[in-house]
Amino acid sequence: MLRFTQYRDPSNASILRSTDYGRTFSKTKLPFKTGGNMPGRGMGERLAIDPNMNRVLYLGTRSGNGLYKSSDYGATWSKVTSFPNPGTWRVNPSDTSGLGGDIIGIVWVTFDSTSGTPGSRSKRIFVGVAEKGAETIYVTGDGGSTCKLIPSIKLYYTPDTHIS
Secondary structure: OOOOOOOOOOOOOEEEEOOOOOOOOEEEEOOOOOOOOOOOOOOOOOEEEOOOOOOOEEEEOOOOOOEEEEOOOOOOOEEOOOOOOOOOOEOOOOOOOOOOOOEOOEEEEEEOHHHOEOOEOOOOEEEEEOOOOOEOEEEEOOOOOOOEEOOOOEOOOOOOOOOO
């Protein structure tokens, strides 16, 4: 089993990107780990591409690292400092191995394609955060400059497998 956020694995994550429809790829190292095979991996798509401007990408992260954005097809990334909640929920807070004790974090990002037009970025973006029994969906109407919680929508995550 891969445990990408464990302290014993010193490597951060990388993104492979292509601008020629997959004929060639370039690698961008990220400033954090991703834990792609860890709890919460099936909760949604953490990486989303703006359907109106495909050079704009958003990436939700684990371990309390927050939301990241790229405006150059994934070549460089910056933290979205306006996003208020990187998540706090852990499957098993007493697990110090990094598997169940790691923060699940931002579990999905999706764009409202009707909030932009082809060639101009989408303005409305929804982001889901793993929080047990709390409101968990955020929205921005200005392309990420400001983010606010959508009240009264709660996400309940129950693991369907035992984590040991």
